[in-house]
Amino acid sequence: MKRNFFHRYLSAKVLPIWTILLIDVFIIVISSLLAYALRYDFRSIFLESSTIDKTILWTVVVNLIFFRVFRTYSNVLRFSSFVDIMRIFVSLTVSYALLMITSVLTESYLEFNLAPVSVLFMSYIISFAMMACSRVIVKTFFEALNFDGTHSANVFIYGAKEAGVNIAKALRVNLRNHYRLRGFIADEPELINKVMMGVRVFPNDDTLIDVLNDRDVQTIIISPAKMEELKKSDMADRLLVHNIKLMTAPPLSEWNGQALSRTQLKEIQIEDLLQRNPIEIDIHKVASHLEGKRVMITGAAGSIGSEIMRQVASFNPYKLILVDQAETPLHDIRLELQDRWRDIDAETIIADISNATRMEDIFREFKPQYIFHAAAYKHVPMMEDNVSESIQVNVFGTRTVADLAVKYGAEKFVMISTDKAVNPTNVMGCSKRICEIYVQSLAKKLQKEGGH
Known part of the structure; x- marks a missing residue:
């Protein structure tokens, strides 16, 4: 029962003001006793009992006055900060400075020894250290009792x-x-x-x-x-x-x-x-285009290509042709298809899009109607160090796939680009911008010729 009481008390969101004051007064008393013990080498402390009582009484009274002035007790302990510690420091400094000045004056002019200045100074140091530590300790207790990680x-x-x-x-x-x-x-x-x-x-x-x-x-x-x-x-x-x-x-x-x-x-x-308003997609219109179609996705094992695969698979295509040069991720995609879309006829093909001969074999065999071209090297720092590969795959690979799409009569060719292609400042962005220009130019040429 006692344990539950203390747990509830220490777990309280905000400790009462009187509790904080009581702790501070207790610290003032203890610091005064410790100061006398240090000053008189612990052994003869009780010989000074006549002044100890007066010292403790006056020290407590004066400090209580300045605690009230500086409101050292008003903060929430779990939010104690450097500002609160400084408020304590100022309050104690003013209190003990007044006590030390009073002690010197009363001893000089009234022959009344309030307390040795050395005792008051040590009490000041000890009380500040203990009051600062008390905030940290109570804050730590609160956090420990209320922590459920x-x-x-x-x-x-x-x-x-x-x-x-x-x-x-x-x-x-x-x-x-x-x-x-x-x-x-x-x-x-x-x-x-x-x-x-x-x-x-x-x-x-x-x-x-x-x-x-x-x-x-x-x-x-x-x-x-x-x-x-x-x-x-x-x-x-x-x-x-x-x-x-x-x-x-x-x-x-x-x-x-x-x-x-x-x-x-x-x-x-x-x-x-997005640095623009989101585009609302007409799902029914997309479904009408993809349902029952042969759909090719290049870079199908990548982050973008795999998500395109999932979206396209939900529209019941006639056949999925998934192309990527990464063996393990493509195998993972195949397992996902077998688990989630068993009824879909899907081909997972390992191929490099920049290999024109291999890609033509794939187009000749499957004749895709819709092509989502997501295959590309996309990591900016890596492409800065591997410029030739960036051009080979991103630029020449895109040209190969786009030309084959035209040659084998694809209905739609969609190239996945990147925001890095807007005013490009790196190799990857430049390579994708070249791809955009090529595909756009190819589309305009076909339109003029009355093609796709």
Whole structure:
């Protein structure tokens, strides 16, 4: 019963003011006794009992007055911060300065010894240390008693500057039962591998997925300051492909002076990352085009190609021709088809789209009516180091597939491009822009000739 009482008491959301005052008064008394013990070498402390009582009485009274003036007891202990510690420091400094000045004056002019100045100074140091520590201890007890990490999710925060740190503090204080901070992600070189709030800052590069997997992280909270960068980079694509949940928190100005709540953390949708209004797709119209058709998907084992496959499969095509050069991922796609769409006739073909002879054999055999061309090298840093492969696959491969689509009478050819092709600044973006220009030029030529 006693244990339950103390557990309920220490688990309270806010400790009563009188409890905080009582703790502080107790600390003042203990610090005075310890100061006398240190000053008189512990052995002769009781010889000074005549002044101890007066010292404790006056020290408590004066400190209570300035506790009231500076309201050192008014903060919520679980939110104790540097500002609260400074308020205690100022209150104690003023109190003990007044006591020491009074002690010197009374001894000089009234022959009344309030307390030795050395005792008061030591009491001041001890009381400040103990009061500061008491805040930390009570805060730690509160967090320990109210922490249930059974269902908490490991999270990273993208953004290691002020906005990201504010979110991290809110997670530690208010949402620690739901989220466990495991690290920060930063773009700034000066922050990489630094330690902030007890966790490392990791780079936003190709190693990020491995880092997340090693730490069992399935959620990343995006700092409001990083949302624009997220929209302009391929980071979201890389994370969403690996089923990493992306969430965002509102700017600090929208917290309205309150603590961050779980409901304010919103999962980011694909539409949030578009820098335009989302396009509404007419599903019935799409179904009327694809149902009963021979549909080819290049790059079918990739992140985009595999999702196109799933969407097309739901429209009951006559045949799926899935082309990719990656053996293992394509095998996984085949198993998925056998599990979810057993009735669909599907061919999984390992081929390099830049191999014109091999691709012509495939077109000659299957004569696809609809072609979704998603095969391409897409990782920007890798393509900077492998320019020839980027041109060979992205440019020549696209030309091969597009020309064969015309040659074998395909009804529709859809090339999957990228936002990196808009005013390209890297090899991958340039290669995709060349593909766009070629396909557009080919389409215009066919229109003039009265073809497709």
